[in-house]
Amino acid sequence: MGRHVLAIGLRAAASLLAVSALAFLVIAFMPSDPVMIAIRAWNLPADPETIAGLRAQWGLDGPLPARYLRWLAGFVSGDWGRTFRTGEPVLAEFAARLPLSLSIGLGGLAFACVAAVPIGFAAALRPEGAADRASRLLAVTVQAVPAFWLGLVLVWVLGVKLRVIQPFSGGPTIVLLAAGLVALHSAGMFARVYRRDLIEQTGQPHFRTALAKGLDRRRALWRHGHRGAIYAMLSAVRSEAGWAIGTTAALEVLFGLPGISQFLVQSISARDFFVLQAYVMVVAVWMLAVNGAIELAVRRLDPRWRESQS
Amino acid sequence: MRRGAVLAVALAALALAGAVWQPHDPDAVDMLARHAAPSLSHPLGTDHLGRDLASRMLVAAWRTGLVVVIVGAIGLAGGSALGTIAAILGGWRERLILRGAELFIVVPTLVWALTAAALFGLSPLTAGVALGLAGVGPYALFSNALTHRVLGQPFVLAATALGAARLRLMLRHVLPNTLPLIFAYVGSQAGQSVIAYASLAFIGLGADPSKPDWGSMLYEYRMFVFDRPMLTIWPGLAIAAVTWTLNRIFDPPTAAASGGAGLNRGRRRPS
Numbered sequence: 001m002g003r004h005v006l007a008i009g010l011r012a013a014a015s016l017l018a019v020s021a022l023a024f025l026v027i028a029f030m031p032s033d034p035v036m037i038a039i040r041a042w043n044l045p046a047d048p049e050t051i052a053g054l055r056a057q058w059g060l061d062g063p064l065p066a067r068y069l070r071w072l073a074g075f076v077s078g079d080w081g082r083t084f085r086t087g088e089p090v091l092a093e094f095a096a097r098l099p100l101s102l103s104i105g106l107g108g109l110a111f112a113c114v115a116a117v118p119i120g121f122a123a124a125l126r127p128e129g130a131a132d133r134a135s136r137l138l139a140v141t142v143q144a145v146p147a148f149w150l151g152l153v154l155v156w157v158l159g160v161k162l163r164v165i166q167p168f169s170g171g172p173t174i175v176l177l178a179a180g181l182v183a184l185h186s187a188g189m190f191a192r193v194y195r196r197d198l199i200e201q202t203g204q205p206h207f208r209t210a211l212a213k214g215l216d217r218r219r220a221l222w223r224h225g226h227r228g229a230i231y232a233m234l235s236a237v238r239s240e241a242g243w244a245i246g247t248t249a250a251l252e253v254l255f256g257l258p259g260i261s262q263f264l265v266q267s268i269s270a271r272d273f274f275v276l277q278a279y280v281m282v283v284a285v286w287m288l289a290v291n292g293a294i295e296l297a298v299r300r301l302d303p304r305w306r307e308s309q310s
Numbered sequence: 311m312r313r314g315a316v317l318a319v320a321l322a323a324l325a326l327a328g329a330v331w332q333p334h335d336p337d338a339v340d341m342l343a344r345h346a347a348p349s350l351s352h353p354l355g356t357d358h359l360g361r362d363l364a365s366r367m368l369v370a371a372w373r374t375g376l377v378v379v380i381v382g383a384i385g386l387a388g389g390s391a392l393g394t395i396a397a398i399l400g401g402w403r404e405r406l407i408l409r410g411a412e413l414f415i416v417v418p419t420l421v422w423a424l425t426a427a428a429l430f431g432l433s434p435l436t437a438g439v440a441l442g443l444a445g446v447g448p449y450a451l452f453s454n455a456l457t458h459r460v461l462g463q464p465f466v467l468a469a470t471a472l473g474a475a476r477l478r479l480m481l482r483h484v485l486p487n488t489l490p491l492i493f494a495y496v497g498s499q500a501g502q503s504v505i506a507y508a509s510l511a512f513i514g515l516g517a518d519p520s521k522p523d524w525g526s527m528l529y530e531y532r533m534f535v536f537d538r539p540m541l542t543i544w545p546g547l548a549i550a551a552v553t554w555t556l557n558r559i560f561d562p563p564t565a566a567a568s569g570g571a572g573l574n575r576g577r578r579r580p581s
Contacts, residue, residue: 019413
């Protein structure tokens with residue numbers, strides 16, 4: 001087990017390094033000069049001395065590779081630079097906002113996993129039955145309708161027609177609503193993956209044996225199909241995680257929730273490149289952590305993996 | 311399928327029409343006609359500045375269409391080229407290309423596009439290029455796997471034995487077999503690029519506020535959801551209709567019902 005953790009960690013670190021270099025390169029080609037922006041933002045005198053001072057302070061005077069290494073060293077040691085807008089350390093700003101974004105994104109994914117099992121199971125129990133049709137409709141709908149628009153419609157229905165929520169208040173209900181919207185999309189996808197794997201297993205010999213033993217379809221599916229379908233669903237979580245981050249970003253903007261994406265949007269009008277770089281890194285870490293956790297979970301739980309390892 | 315095709319043609323015609331003609335100037339402010347109800351001259355009514363909603367929807371349709379075409383073209387060309395070249399090169403160079411492709415999956419497509427929009431501004435061109443480039447990774451992996459499968463086929467082995475050059479082999483025997491499948495895969499993601507572009511415009515990083523997009527219209531009109539819900543209903547319906555149509559064309563419901571064709575297993579969506 002320890003070996004796997006180490007291998008996944010090393011691979012994640014290598015990916016992170018490559019992503020950071022790529023993001024650094026892209027951002028270094030930014031059309032506008034961050035020093036001039038900062039001088040305007042902080043009302044500093046635009047004399048050559050200040051400009052040279054800021055350049056030296058941010059390490060903008062060296063060649064690109066040296067700048068990258070310098071930034072990397074700072075990033076690893078927790079010095080993520082200061083924002084132009086507020087002058088606060090970027091790390092502190094992100095640390096204050098990350099819990100909210102994580103609870104919407106990861107909370108939504110977790111909700112979705114829990115909700116997808118009963119939906120997918122009911123759909124697999126009777127293919128082409130009511131539950132199957134409903135779950136297909138859900139999957140088709142959430143793929144076509146952007147979550148932020150659904151959120152807007154919900155604001156109108158719940159906030160205007162029924163008056164049960166206070167939209168744009170940023171309260172816990174709104175956070176819950178946002179997580180629910182992330183969950184809705186993912187649940188639609190997960191339920192289909194879970195159902196598909198269950199149905200595929202009904203063609204397998206072990207499933208027919210279970211039926212021959214006298215189990216009914218429901219118990220046979222649950223006892224002999226459920227576990228395998230869970231692994232299939234966990235793999236789907238990996239591709240869904242990126243989608244959840246995008247949805248979270250749009251929902252933060254819609255509801256005015258102070259998460260990391262809203263912070264990015266506010267900072268970008270000031271061309272705050274430290275924030276942009278940190279944002280890409282935080283998202284990459286988020287994705288790699290989800291990927292690593294799922295890979296570990298599947299390796300740990302799935303007997304097929306354990307056998308092939310020993 | 312037929313219904314989907316009819317709808318697709320109608321939507322494409324609307325988008326093309328939106329490129330050259332709108333009933334009114336989409337940016338013409340008319341404070342006397344604010345929030346006008348739908349009428350013959352304003353089929354969908356007007357917004358809070360008296361701008362004709364139908365005209366703005368048409369321009370936005372054209373801009374969205376551009377994004378879909380650019381993303382698809384880059385995905386198809388870049389993905390098949392990278393995947394095939396990697397398969398020809400083989401060895402460490404192939405591993406390097408594939409690792410690079412995997413890298414783009416680590417950071418979601420939408421976040422790469424957000425970065426590009428923040429740096430270079432948001433237009434159909436920048437968004438299309440950013441979403442397209444960021445989405446190339448999965449296509450390259452997919453086309454690489456397909457190419458290897460085709461390379462193992464008897465007719466390819468025969469061509470190799472006859473001494474066909476590698477480039478010729480790829481152009482004559484491999485690409486004709488892999489391209490249709492890659493095209494179907496890229497197409498199945500086209501609907502997602504509509505939603506991604508709408509999300510980008512909604513988030514609004516670097517967007518030009520004078521240019522209408524369905525996403526930016528939703529952002530602009532969200533404050534009027536209390537009194538004028540129709541302003542937000544129309545752009546949302548347009549996004550949903552286009553996405554649904556694209557998904558349906560490239561991923562027919564029969565395949566979805568049987569759990570998707572082998573092609574769609576483990577599909578990744580850009581985000």
